[in-house]
Each structure stands twice: as structure tokens, then as C-alpha cells.
Amino acid sequence: xxxxxxxxxxxxxxxxxxxxxxxxxxxxxxxxxxxxxxxxxxxxxxxxxxxxxxxxxxxxxxxxxxxxxxxxxxxxxxxxxxxxxxxxxxxxxxxxxxxxxxxxxxxxxxxxxxxxxxxxxxxxxxxxxxxxxxxxxxxxxxxxxxxxxxxxxxxxxxxxxxxxxxxxxxxxxxxxxxxxxxxxxxxxxxxxxxxxxxxxxxxxxxxxxxxxxxxxxxxxxxxxxxxxxxxxxxxxxxxxxxxxxxxxxxxxxxxxxxxxxxxxxxxxxxxxxxxxxxxxxxxxxxxxxxxxxxxxxxxxxxxxxxxxxxxxxxxxxxxxxxxxxxxx
Amino acid sequence: xxxxxxxxxxxxxxxxxxxxxxxxxxxxxxxxxxxxxxxxxxxxxxxxxxxxxxxxxxxxxxxxxxxxxxxxxxxxxxxxxxxxxxxxxxxxxxxxxxxxxxxxxxxxxxxxxxxxxxxxxxxxxxxxxxxxxxxxxxxxxxxxxxxxxxxxxxxxxxxxxxxxxxxxxxxxxxxxxxxxxxxxxxxxxxxxxxxxxxxxxxxxxxxxxxxxxxxxxxxxxxxxxxxxxxxxxxxxxxxxxxxxxxxxxxxxxxxxxxxxxxxxxxxxxxxxxxxxxxxxxxxxxxxxxxxxxxxxxxxxxxxxxxxxxxxxxxxxxxxxxxxxxxxx
Numbered sequence: 105x106x107x108x109x110x111x112x113x114x115x116x117x118x119x120x121x122x123x124x125x126x127x128x129x130x131x132x133x134x135x136x137x138x139x140x141x142x143x144x145x146x147x148x149x150x151x152x153x154x155x156x157x158x159x160x161x162x163x164x165x166x167x168x169x170x171x172x173x174x175x176x177x178x179x180x181x182x183x184x185x186x187x188x189x190x191x192x193x194x195x196x197x198x199x200x201x202x203x204x205x206x207x208x209x210x211x212x213x214x215x216x217x218x219x220x221x222x223x224x225x226x227x228x229x230x231x232x233x234x235x236x237x238x239x240x241x242x243x244x245x246x247x248x249x250x251x252x253x254x255x256x257x258x259x260x261x262x263x264x265x266x267x268x269x270x271x272x273x274x275x276x277x278x279x280x281x282x283x284x285x286x287x288x289x290x291x292x293x294x295x296x297x298x299x300x301x302x303x304x305x306x307x308x309x310x311x312x313x314x315x316x317x318x319x320x321x322x323x324x325x326x327x328x329x330x331x332x333x334x335x336x337x338x339x340x341x342x343x344x345x346x347x348x349x350x351x352x353x354x355x356x357x358x359x360x361x362x363x364x365x366x367x368x369x370x371x372x373x374x375x376x377x378x379x380x381x382x383x384x385x386x387x388x389x390x391x392x393x394x395x396x397x398x399x400x401x402x403x404x405x406x407x408x409x410x411x412x413x414x415x416x417x418x419x420x421x422x423x424x425x426x427x428x429x430x431x432x
Numbered sequence: 433x434x435x436x437x438x439x440x441x442x443x444x445x446x447x448x449x450x451x452x453x454x455x456x457x458x459x460x461x462x463x464x465x466x467x468x469x470x471x472x473x474x475x476x477x478x479x480x481x482x483x484x485x486x487x488x489x490x491x492x493x494x495x496x497x498x499x500x501x502x503x504x505x506x507x508x509x510x511x512x513x514x515x516x517x518x519x520x521x522x523x524x525x526x527x528x529x530x531x532x533x534x535x536x537x538x539x540x541x542x543x544x545x546x547x548x549x550x551x552x553x554x555x556x557x558x559x560x561x562x563x564x565x566x567x568x569x570x571x572x573x574x575x576x577x578x579x580x581x582x583x584x585x586x587x588x589x590x591x592x593x594x595x596x597x598x599x600x601x602x603x604x605x606x607x608x609x610x611x612x613x614x615x616x617x618x619x620x621x622x623x624x625x626x627x628x629x630x631x632x633x634x635x636x637x638x639x640x641x642x643x644x645x646x647x648x649x650x651x652x653x654x655x656x657x658x659x660x661x662x663x664x665x666x667x668x669x670x671x672x673x674x675x676x677x678x679x680x681x682x683x684x685x686x687x688x689x690x691x692x693x694x695x696x697x698x699x700x701x702x703x704x705x706x707x708x709x710x711x712x713x714x715x716x717x718x719x720x721x722x723x724x725x726x727x728x729x730x731x732x733x734x735x736x737x738x739x740x741x742x743x744x745x746x747x748x749x750x751x752x753x754x755x756x757x758x759x760x
Contacts, residue, residue: 172496183498202542212496
């Protein structure tokens with residue numbers, strides 16, 4: 105604190121890696137493999153996940169969320185800062201932003217700054233969906249149902265294709281123009297994809313159903329779910345969000361969560377608990393317990409399975425460690 | 433999440449500022465002025481301070497702490513990551529490290545990375561001590577007592593000299609070689625400084641007493657405190673740490689805290705509460721309330737005042753915003 109008078113020790117610079125470089129470094133295949141190992145580590149008790157920081161700035165309609173976690177055996181710890189500023193779009197700016205800072209897990213020293221603008225969250229979320237589907241969906245599936253038309257509606261399908269073969273995608277989104285663009289883009293990416301007239305049509309056709317919307321009320325009704333379907337619900341990642349009617353969880357044979365405390369607080373599970381239709385004891389497993397072989401996944405083709413995914417800090421540490429390792 | 437196939441949008445780079453540049457940018461005078469305004473903002477209810485993240489890595493004797501806060505009217509929000517890895521010194525490395533990431537408070541976008549290695553925490557901590565002394569110490573003082581010999585033992589005195597004139601410093605530290613180095617360094621910096629034979633001698637002479645040690649048990653006894661003394665206690669910044677015997681707080685006319693919840697959890701106040709010698713209601717004010725003029729500071733020369741400082745996230749946002757503003 106010597107001000108102008110003092111010596112000026114130089115701190116070692118750390119690599120600052122931009123979104124384009126990160127995107128080029130990691131394939132969906134690699135991301136799925138990294139997430140599988142991360143959930144295994146979690147199921148084996150090799151993660152430490154402290155509560156997140158939520159900083160609200162109501163005066164400017166903004167919010168920051170900070171997540172971190174330690175995964176035993178990984179060389180780095182990521183601290184992720186994600187922001188949502190909801191007046192940005194009116195100024196021609198994206199509402200979301202963020203970065204991950206990486207720290208050496210054996211010395212605590214800063215190791216790298218990943219300016220990913222949310223890309224690493226997108227890829228780890230999609231890869232976690234594929235891990236869930238691989239552990240819970242039937243081996244043979246025909247139709248993938250998608251509700252939503254954004255980044256996750258796309259990347260979940262891309263990652264699912266790594267763990268399952270399927271003939272077609274049937275998609276619905278409340279905004280027609282977004283749905284049309286989704287169908288065109290996914291067709292260009294090599295998928296056979298049809299627009300459905302409504303959410304019910306998607307659900308009644310799906311062997312694997314992916315819900316990837318920011319909905320704040322139920323879209324999917326329990327009696328629309330087919331025998332043997334696997335549902336990956338990932339829209340409900342903060343309080344107030346919901347995609348499945350609580351009856352879906354009551355109807356399911358296996359309800360699996362990424363983190364019981366998080367899902368009970370703000371996942372689909374929260375709404376089913378509030379409705380009194382399920383208890384925490386009705387949750388079959390955390391996904392990591394299945395990945396680690398400590399609990400079984402699907403055991404019969406007729407079972408209905410639901411994966412309630414809210415996104416956990418160890419996923420951030422795992423994907424960031426892996427991507428930076430590839431780039432070093 | 434397009435992996436190798438996708439486009440590679442580039443994210444805008446952000447400035448990465450090293451410790452030397454940060455040190456050259458900010459003087460103690462500026463830091464004290466910034467902290468005064470920050471505490472005023474806090475006292476006026478213009479800050480938002482969420483709970484901190486503590487991530488312990490017991491397997492490697494390491495820990496990370498993450499703090500953030502919003503200060504209305506400031507252009508940035510800082511997210512500070514501080515680490516302590518206690519096997520580092522055995523490998524010739526410092527135990528502490530850290531950085532601050534700055535985000536635009538109106539868009540949420542990343543704005544800068546300050547690789548300060550803890551320097552900004554040091555300067556804001558010392559400046560907060562000067563703000564506390566300015567609001568609580570007598571106008572005329574003669575002797576500054578210092579217990580400790582580290583960075584804060586030095587910088588608190590340097591910052592105090594901005595708000596008060598004093599004739600001499602009397603210092604004690606449990607490790608003689610550190611104390612001798614402290615006396616030599618402070619003399620070279622222009623202070624008249626004497627080594628005391630013990631903590632009691634320091635306390636019995638001090639008009640302003642600064643305790644800046646990592647002690648985990650009381651060093652200062654209540655009956656050593658002179659009439660009219662002001663004590664700034666800043667060592668107790670996490671659970672288990674303590675420098676003042678609980679009787680000091682009971683004896684004081686004014687106990688002032690930087691943040692009531694933090695001090696009640698892990699400041700000097702915690703130990704006095706545990707001992708049953710004071711209640712939360714005995715706390716006169718948060719420092720910000722005095723800075724903002726909502727509550728009085730010292731009102732008589734004979735009063736004994738104690739400032740219990742644990743360090744609050746708004747101080748980080750304030751110092752980082754100010755320093756980056758100077759450098760832009």
C-alpha cells in the first residue's frame with residue numbers, strides 16, 4: 105500500500121482466453137465425456153459445492169450469480185460469475201454475460217480467465233443432459249421431443265446424438281418464428297426435424313423429451329407422457345421457473361436430480377413438493393450416484409424417468425478445467 | 433456449443449491490470465477518501481452485500497473466499513476471490529493470493545480483471561481503519577500503539593497519519609525479529625517508532641491502539657486500556673480469530689462495527705457475545721451510520737471507543753471501482 109512512493113512488484117500475467125478460442129477447443133463429445141466424469145466424482149463424494157451468491161440490483165433490473173466448487177483430482181477450481189441485466193435487450197445488448205476465473209487447486213493462485221460469455225455453461229448444461237439421457241433413457245429410441253427453440257434446444261439434441269441414435273426430432277416453441285428458425289437450423293445441421301402444432305403433440309410422440317424454456321408455469325401435463333419416456337427438464341434453474349406440472353413427477357417411476365438441495369429449492373422438484381405430490385424421499389437418486397454406479401438407472405423399458413437439472417458448480421469447475429487443460 | 437464445426441465469435445478482451453500498476457495508481461490519501469465515501473454509502477442504505485462464499489479444501493489445507501457487493505452510484509461491481517493455501521510457505525510460495533473481477537454495474541458485462549494479489553484488500557482495510565479513527569479517536573493524540581508487525585501494522589499507521597497528527601508509534605509483536613524489522617522500516621518511512629517490551633506497555637501508552645495480528649486468543653486485557661483511547665481491531669476477520677479480551681468491549685463506551693452480522697459471527701464482538709458480557713443491542717453503531725451522520729461518533733475525550741473491523745464486500749467494490757476509474 106505504498107502508493108506512488110512504493111516499489112512496483114509485477115504480478116505474473118495469466119492467460120485470458122476468449123469465447124472463440126474456447127469454442128474451438130471443445131467438442132460436444134469431449135464435453136459429454138467430461139460431464140460423465142464430473143457426475144461420477146460427485147456420486148463418489150469427491151466434490152465440495154458451497155451455496156451460490158445471488159446479488160440482485162433491482163434499481164437496474166440486474167442480477168449476478170456466483171458459483172464455485174472443488175472437484176478432488178482436478179487441477180483447477182473455477183469461480184463462475186454470470187450476469188442477467190434485463191434492460192440490455194432494449195439497448196441492443198444481450199441480457200446475459202459472464203466469465204470464469206480459474207485457480208490452481210494446489211496453490212490457490214490465479215491460473216486463467218475464461219471470457220466465455222456463458223458458452224461453457226451452455227456446453228456443460230447440454231452435456232449433462234446427455235449424461236442423464238444415457239443413464240436413464242431406453243437404449244432404443246425413435247423420436248426426440250423438444251420444447252423450446254434456444255441454445256439448449258439445439259445443443260441438447262447435438263449432445264444426445266452422441267449417446268443415442270434416433271430417427272427424428274419433433275419440436276415446439278411458443279413463438280412461431282423461433283420454431284421455424286429452429287427447424288431450419290437443425291435440418292441444416294443434419295437432423296430430421298418437424299415442427300409440432302403444440303406441446304402436447306411433442307410429448308405424446310417423444311421417447312426422450314427435452315424441455316428447455318424459461319417458462320414460469322407448467323407446459324407439460326402428466327397424462328401427455330408416454331410409457332417408457334425419459335424427460336430431461338432443464339429450464340427450471342432459479343426460483344419461480346417451472347416447465348412440468350407437478351403431476352409429472354408423481355407419475356414418474358424414477359425422479360433423478362442433479363443436486364437434491366438445489367432441486368428442492370428451485371427445480372421442478374420444488375413445485376411437486378409444494379403441491380404435496382411427492383416428498384424428498386420419493387427422489388430416486390442424484391445423477392452422480394447413478395453415474396458412479398451406486399444406484400441403478402432405468403431397469404425396465406416401461407419406466408417413466410425424469411431428470412431435473414438445475415446446474416451445479418462442480419460442472420463449471422469440471423468443464424473449465426478440461427477446456428483450459430486442452431488449451432495449455 | 434458448436435465445437436470444432438461452429439463459428440468462432442470473438443469476445444471483447446478486457447483490461448488485465450497487474451499489481452504494480454494498481455499500486456502506482458492509488459495513494460493512501462485517495463484510498464482513505466474512497467473508503468469514507470463507501471462507508472457513507474453503506475450508512476445511507478445504498479449498498480447491497482450478499483453472504484460470502486467459503487470453499488474449504490481440507491485435503492490440500494486450502495480455502496477460497498468470494499465476496500461481492502453493489503454500491504449504488506458506483507460504475508462497477510467487484511467480485512473478489514481470495515485464497516489461503518497454508519502449505520505454500522513450505523514450498524517457498526506466499527500463502528495468500530487473489531484477484532478482483534470488475535463488472536459494469538449497468539450492463540453486467542465484464543469490465544476488467546485486477547490481478548492485485550491482495551493489495552486492494554490491504555489498502556481498503558488500512559483506509560477503513562483510518563476512517564474509523566477519524567470518526568472515533570480524539571482530535572489530539574500523542575502515541576499510536578501497534579500490536580503486530582505485518583502489512584496492516586504498517587499501512588494502518590500510514591493511513592492514520594492522513595487523518596491525525598501524532599508524535600510517536602509504540603509497537604510490539606510476539607516475534608522479536610519481526611518487531612525489529614518493523615521498527616527499522618517505519619523509522620525509514622519517517623515515523624518515530626519504539627519497540628515495547630510487551631503488549632501491555634503498548635496498550636498503557638496508546639491514545640490510538642491498532643491490533644493487527646492473526647491471533648486466535650485475546651492479547652489485549654480490558655484494564656490495560658487508557659481513558660480516552662480509541663482501539664481499531666482488525667485481526668479478527670474469520671471464525672476463531674480474536675485479539676481483545678471480551679472485557680474490552682464491556683469496558684468501552686462505544687463499540688462500533690463495520691457490519692453487525694459479520695462482527696457478531698466472527699469479529700471481536702462474537703467473543704464478547706459468547707462471554708455474555710455484551711448484547712447486540714450494546715453495539716453503538718455500524719461505522720457507516722456514523723460516516724453518514726446518522727449516529728454520533730465520540731462525544732467526549734474520556735470515552736473509550738472500539739472499532740471492530742472484519743472487512744465488508746462494499747469496500748472491495750468501492751476501492752476496485754475507484755482504482756480502475758483512475759486507470760481508465
